[in-house]
Amino acid sequence: MTDPILQAKGLVKRYGRVTALDHCDFELMPGEILAVIGDNGAGKSTLIKALSGAVIPDEGEVWLEGKRVNFQSPIDARENGIETVYQTLAMSPALSIADNMFMGRELRKPGFAGKFLRKLDRPAMEKFARQKLSDLGLMTIQNINQAVETLSGGQRQGVAVARAAAFGSKVIILDEPTAALGVKESRRVLELIQDVKSRGIPIILISHNMPHVFEVADRIHIHRLGRRLTVINPGDYSMSDAVAFMTGAKEPEREAA
Amino acid sequence: MTDPILQAKGLVKRYGRVTALDHCDFELMPGEILAVIGDNGAGKSTLIKALSGAVIPDEGEVWLEGKRVNFQSPIDARENGIETVYQTLAMSPALSIADNMFMGRELRKPGFAGKFLRKLDRPAMEKFARQKLSDLGLMTIQNINQAVETLSGGQRQGVAVARAAAFGSKVIILDEPTAALGVKESRRVLELIQDVKSRGIPIILISHNMPHVFEVADRIHIHRLGRRLTVINPGDYSMSDAVAFMTGAKEPEREAA
Amino acid sequence: MANADNYEASTRGGSADALAEFDEHDRGLIGRIHHILHQTPAIVPLIVLVVAVVVFGLLNPNFWRVSTLSLIFQQIGIVGILGCAQAIVILTAGIDLSVGAMAVLSSVLMGQFAFRYGIPPTFAIVLGLACGAAMGAINGWLVSKMRIPPFIVTLGTWQIWLATNYIYSANETIRSQDIEAQAAALQFWGQRFQLFGAQVTYGVVLLIVLVLIMAYVLRHTAWGRHVYAVGDDPEAAELAGVNRNRMLIQVYALAGLFCALAGWVMIGRFGSVSPSASTGVLGNIQAITAVVIGGISLFGGRGTIIGMFLGALIVGVFEMGLRMAGADAQWTYLLIGILIIGAVAVDQWIRKVSA
Amino acid sequence: MANADNYEASTRGGSADALAEFDEHDRGLIGRIHHILHQTPAIVPLIVLVVAVVVFGLLNPNFWRVSTLSLIFQQIGIVGILGCAQAIVILTAGIDLSVGAMAVLSSVLMGQFAFRYGIPPTFAIVLGLACGAAMGAINGWLVSKMRIPPFIVTLGTWQIWLATNYIYSANETIRSQDIEAQAAALQFWGQRFQLFGAQVTYGVVLLIVLVLIMAYVLRHTAWGRHVYAVGDDPEAAELAGVNRNRMLIQVYALAGLFCALAGWVMIGRFGSVSPSASTGVLGNIQAITAVVIGGISLFGGRGTIIGMFLGALIVGVFEMGLRMAGADAQWTYLLIGILIIGAVAVDQWIRKVSA
Amino acid sequence: QDISACLITKTDTNPFFVKMKEGAQAKADELGIALKTFAGKVDGDNETQVAAIETCIADGASGILITASSTSAIVPVVEQARDAGILVIALDTPLEPIDAADATFATDNFLAGELIGKWAAAKLGDAAADARIAMLDLDISQPTVGVLRDQGFLQGFGIDLGDPNKWGDEDDDRIVGNDVTQGNQEGGRRAMENLLAQDPEINVVYTINEPAAAGAYEALKAMGRENDVLIVSVDGGCPGVQNIADGVIGATSQQYPLLMASLGIEAIHEFATTGEKPEPTEGKNFFDTGVALVTDEPADGVDSISVEEGMDLCWG
Ligand SMILES: Nc1ncnc2c1ncn2[C@@H]1O[C@H](COP(=O)(O)OP(=O)(O)OP(=O)(O)O)[C@@H](O)[C@H]1O
Numbered sequence A, B: 001m002t003d004p005i006l007q008a009k010g011l012v013k014r015y016g017r018v019t020a021l022d023h024c025d026f027e028l029m030p031g032e033i034l035a036v037i038g039d040n041g042a043g044k045s046t047l048i049k050a051l052s053g054a055v056i057p058d059e060g061e062v063w064l065e066g067k068r069v070n071f072q073s074p075i076d077a078r079e080n081g082i083e084t085v086y087q088t089l090a091m092s093p094a095l096s097i098a099d100n101m102f103m104g105r106e107l108r109k110p111g112f113a114g115k116f117l118r119k120l121d122r123p124a125m126e127k128f129a130r131q132k133l134s135d136l137g138l139m140t141i142q143n144i145n146q147a148v149e150t151l152s153g154g155q156r157q158g159v160a161v162a163r164a165a166a167f168g169s170k171v172i173i174l175d176e177p178t179a180a181l182g183v184k185e186s187r188r189v190l191e192l193i194q195d196v197k198s199r200g201i202p203i204i205l206i207s208h209n210m211p212h213v214f215e216v217a218d219r220i221h222i223h224r225l226g227r228r229l230t231v232i233n234p235g236d237y238s239m240s241d242a243v244a245f246m247t248g249a250k251e252p253e254r255e256a257a
Numbered sequence C, D: 001m002a003n004a005d006n007y008e009a010s011t012r013g014g015s016a017d018a019l020a021e022f023d024e025h026d027r028g029l030i031g032r033i034h035h036i037l038h039q040t041p042a043i044v045p046l047i048v049l050v051v052a053v054v055v056f057g058l059l060n061p062n063f064w065r066v067s068t069l070s071l072i073f074q075q076i077g078i079v080g081i082l083g084c085a086q087a088i089v090i091l092t093a094g095i096d097l098s099v100g101a102m103a104v105l106s107s108v109l110m111g112q113f114a115f116r117y118g119i120p121p122t123f124a125i126v127l128g129l130a131c132g133a134a135m136g137a138i139n140g141w142l143v144s145k146m147r148i149p150p151f152i153v154t155l156g157t158w159q160i161w162l163a164t165n166y167i168y169s170a171n172e173t174i175r176s177q178d179i180e181a182q183a184a185a186l187q188f189w190g191q192r193f194q195l196f197g198a199q200v201t202y203g204v205v206l207l208i209v210l211v212l213i214m215a216y217v218l219r220h221t222a223w224g225r226h227v228y229a230v231g232d233d234p235e236a237a238e239l240a241g242v243n244r245n246r247m248l249i250q251v252y253a254l255a256g257l258f259c260a261l262a263g264w265v266m267i268g269r270f271g272s273v274s275p276s277a278s279t280g281v282l283g284n285i286q287a288i289t290a291v292v293i294g295g296i297s298l299f300g301g302r303g304t305i306i307g308m309f310l311g312a313l314i315v316g317v318f319e320m321g322l323r324m325a326g327a328d329a330q331w332t333y334l335l336i337g338i339l340i341i342g343a344v345a346v347d348q349w350i351r352k353v354s355a
Numbered sequence E: 001q002d003i004s005a006c007l008i009t010k011t012d013t014n015p016f017f018v019k020m021k022e023g024a025q026a027k028a029d030e031l032g033i034a035l036k037t038f039a040g041k042v043d044g045d046n047e048t049q050v051a052a053i054e055t056c057i058a059d060g061a062s063g064i065l066i067t068a069s070s071t072s073a074i075v076p077v078v079e080q081a082r083d084a085g086i087l088v089i090a091l092d093t094p095l096e097p098i099d100a101a102d103a104t105f106a107t108d109n110f111l112a113g114e115l116i117g118k119w120a121a122a123k124l125g126d127a128a129a130d131a132r133i134a135m136l137d138l139d140i141s142q143p144t145v146g147v148l149r150d151q152g153f154l155q156g157f158g159i160d161l162g163d164p165n166k167w168g169d170e171d172d173d174r175i176v177g178n179d180v181t182q183g184n185q186e187g188g189r190r191a192m193e194n195l196l197a198q199d200p201e202i203n204v205v206y207t208i209n210e211p212a213a214a215g216a217y218e219a220l221k222a223m224g225r226e227n228d229v230l231i232v233s234v235d236g237g238c239p240g241v242q243n244i245a246d247g248v249i250g251a252t253s254q255q256y257p258l259l260m261a262s263l264g265i266e267a268i269h270e271f272a273t274t275g276e277k278p279e280p281t282e283g284k285n286f287f288d289t290g291v292a293l294v295t296d297e298p299a300d301g302v303d304s305i306s307v308e309e310g311m312d313l314c315w316g
């Protein structure tokens, strides 16, 4: 078996009286789609925040490609090639769709205006943004210069997913990317995930949608009460088993977790 | 056929260059569960906001129990017995779960303290809140006095749904109540919806989850591009048909809409 | 729907319905202190305060005399009451630049009612308080109904009340001796009694009582929770059934009433009624300073009135302490600047470590 | 997964992949005006401004003379530059109470460098500008790295810079005649040229150029967009890959540089270098007023620098107009208070109707 | 023809300037002059005064009366006004240099301070050698008027001034400290409390003006020390003089703002009709409107007038 590309050992994160991560382990293999499932409040989002530098764990280690890393901010993680869609979406409400998609990696005009006046190439950014949104089937966005705060819940999520996928890199993390999306748009996101995988980039997918998880995942990490309960192979277990494990209705046999 | 309990005629809402509602009609019958489905950005949320006073439509009329109403704010609607879970959840992030659940209808201590000092009955409110959350299967909330902003996405949604259901009244509107919820918690919300219906209260349910919609809905309002495309009976059509209508892949036969 | 059941059914049984529980982990002493600090952040300014008192006492032992400490309380009396007004407004994510002006104008109105028109003092005071509440209500109406940002509204009314104050009073001071002789009720809060060998004025008692009442109201009544909700996220509060407009008008009117009360206390403290009291110009920034040092967020919805009180005390202690340590006026001004930043930096640091 | 496909497959074909389109509805004339106003809200203060100019001109025809109008520009010169500094800070959801103090201290430093230490004027100016930027950077460092609220930081540094200014300069004014003789470069921005029969100072040109540059930077560069993002939702901006700390330090440092520039312009305008210039005390509130009247949100992330410029002009026009109409000082304050509220109320009303 | 004049005061919240404005207004009405009044926003506000002069130039006024907040910083714009053919008269405070204005109608603020200083020293007699003095000044920006009065007092009391252009640099042990009052009761009380906390033995209090003195008195009263402390002040407003009668203040130097203002308006009228400029008092480079020490307890070697006389002359 190859070495994991992204690994975490014994992560702990406490918020006052609340324990969000309780000595949690984690492994992502190269090129795979790893689904993370678990109850609400199980600590899934906290786990991926700890992996992507948005939260600094109280204890535990994170390893990327066999090297110990210590991300102090999401920017660190991004520079190491980890791209994330957070559950809260991380968008600036008053800015436009294109502004948000290119935040931190804006395109500049070619030639003098771009080089010396550092002028943004708005037409190019808008065209790119429109293209990515159409790829996701978000056809109801009438005005690409709309402020993000005026978008519907699903449109907003679509923009965030489009951003992460467009700038694909070493690892892509998606925290419930289809929660607010419609049937068509969800479908397109799943296709997009497959597409990214075929480019060889591994993906972490958090989702409560079991059919989707079982459709795309190579392995499923089941999270319960702040720690990894077990990792299963979607071929070996049924959805019912997975749900029973994650809610605590059934206990998995002890395996090397 | 009986008269609709809640009805809208020719609603129009424009935001600058964006048309969110385009002469939309709507009817809710007494005691039924009406699902509203549609693409992202179709205008579903805007529709229910117009019904519940959170948005004042540019044109069109709303009728409640055969009387024309003109809600100026959500409080008006609430006083008329319409209880809503908005997609944005409408919670005060810095306040506790109990504070949020009882916002605007706080319990006061019995006797002197409550009557003259207007002291809140915190223990009672906390107990009630804990009970309602447990009913929904939200067992991972460790501290009932946690600020809402520290809850996970799903826990937050659970609190909002619990609030609307607990204070059930004439009409309950749920805008994507299960989007961020886990398998178990979603299940409980569906049970809760059935339960509310059995109390005779009609429900408007917006959801992108077709299996859920087809499981609980009595009728399905299909929304497309800011207007009602058609209303179907879940028994008469398959999920595929519904999805095809709402995405525009197929056109329904013209009926009296 | 059949397919949904085949996996969704498995959500019952086992430990699925048990409440999540974790072992309380061992924290050690430091950890436990951090934990306490984190749970009750209002303690942090208290610590800053105690440290300041100790240090200034070491610099000049006179500082520890009860009389000095009681003096500090007297000096923060007015700022403290204005701070109560400012605090509730800032909790709603507003700001009230006109607090000082309302206080001065109210005190002038009370004085003029009594002296120019010969209204009986008690009645003049009641009228003055009512005028204060009315001024506040105007602020509130402009903020809520007209949807003008609070900063603009109160920037405007600040100038309006202050100019009215000068024009109406023709800049005339009513002298302490005259008030004492003809309308002693105006000086009520300046009266004093002995406590542990120190003079305590009624005004100081009023401040403490007011702070305690407001702490109770904000924490333990529905109205108080609504103040926080409106400040936290006004749209959410409105969707959740709080009448935002009514709350805002009430809060600003109450703030106006408190300011008028502060105006009355001013008469007690300075003896005379003076339209040119610097509270009119500086009162707002002083009150905001107390509020912000006390840990109330200018973005609304977070903080406590006790924090504001401690914030006012910290400033008072620093000012008095530096003067007694022998710093001259300009250096005091400079050092207070440094200390304000320092005090809040310590606070932030403790919170961060303990989080 | 098989069951998923059986309905999810039906999302292709038909009009599913066509972009949504609606007919443009007919608005009528009023509707179209509303629409234009709504699309470009910066027009609203412009209208307020034009109306004010017309009204004041009717009250006193001297007001319409080109020389009067050019005078207004000169009078808002300093506030306008401080407003640029304040605007970028407020766009990041901060506030800078120390702008006026930085301006005065910088001007004093330039003057003292040239006169006390005999540094050549141009070099003294460069040093003064650098000091301004450094003061701003200190503000920025405290705000970003130490996580102290901007209000506290700049409240503290306001006092610190101001006291430093008084102590360092020993309250001494450097006289205009001396500067003219020995360090004329300090008065550079006070020089004037003729335009349409009116005197225009270089300082006014500087202000206009600065506003245009900043409008371009904020709108058309990545840095400008990041300023908005940081102010809009700092956490989101950070998660999306904006280096919040670096942005804040840069913004505050740039604001400090602008303030030093304003200090230099002050020397040109008043001739002398005076540590007691009231800009040190009032500059911040004046700049904030311009910013807020210009429609920039104190909560950050919304507004334009052009709006700030118009806001400063509105205040300048009102002040000049009322003075020329013969209102005395207190009546002027009162009326300006009313007009500020009125101007913003009109603005709000138009936006509401057209929304 | 139409004559118009401008009166620009430091602030318009201090009763002193309010009276000055009343004096000017009365005279202007009498002579049929259109008067516009302006004022700085705070003590020491030079910018607003500059804007005011610019307005007067733009508006074509015949003359400007100004009490300058910053005596040297105002000079360039005063020159502009004079170049535009406007008569500029400095009231109360001379400009620096004094001939920057066409004429100066002023009180000698340094002399005003000196008088109360001398009086206090004479009252104390031998005890003056170990007096404990509190200095209640105007503002930390040290506006000129405050410095002049403060330094005058110290000179009169017999204390070495150090730099006469700033206060606070004296090293005489008798000075307990300086604090600032903003010239009102509120500041006066707080400053007095602060200085008393530093040294409870204070027995001489210099105050920048009478409101500050009234505030200081309240603080002393609260400590039960109101009867054994000498408070001296400057201004001579009616409430201040009344306070001398009531024993709140020991002595005050009285100034005559109404007189200054009405003389100024007359001069502008004269200038506008005949083109003649007013002449300074003989032997001085300004027209001295006089200052008098008001007290009920005259001291040897210091000229003073009684409270009754003071009441007759006070600006009310
Ligand atoms: N900032 C915070 N302060 C305090 N508690 C927090 C904070 N953030 C998260 N928590 C708590 O940590 C636990 C785990 O939260 P997390 O967001 O990781 O859950 P999740 O598995 O992502 O749930 P969901 O499926 O609902 O998104 C929850 O109980 C939550 O209340």
Ligand SMILES: Nc1ncnc2c1ncn2[C@@H]1O[C@H](COP(=O)(O)OP(=O)(O)OP(=O)(O)O)[C@@H](O)[C@H]1O
Residues within 6 Å of the ligand: A140, A141, A142, A146, A149, A150, A151, A152, A153, A154, A155, A180, A182, B015, B016, B018, B019, B020, B038, B039, B040, B041, B042, B043, B044, B045, B046, B047, B087
């Ligand atoms: N405040 C607003 N300003 C401008 N446009 C808006 C505003 N609110 C909504 N819109 C636009 O109106 C349209 C309908 O939005 P709405 O939120 O009603 O969609 P929805 O059907 O609820 O979608 P979803 O399923 O994603 O929640 C969208 O195109 C959206 O961009």
Ligand SMILES: [Mg+2]
Residues within 6 Å of the ligand: A044, A045, A046, A087, A175, B152, B153, B154
């Ligand atoms: Mg989550």
Ligand SMILES: [Mg+2]
Residues within 6 Å of the ligand: A152, A153, A154, B044, B045, B046, B087, B175
């Ligand atoms: Mg919606």
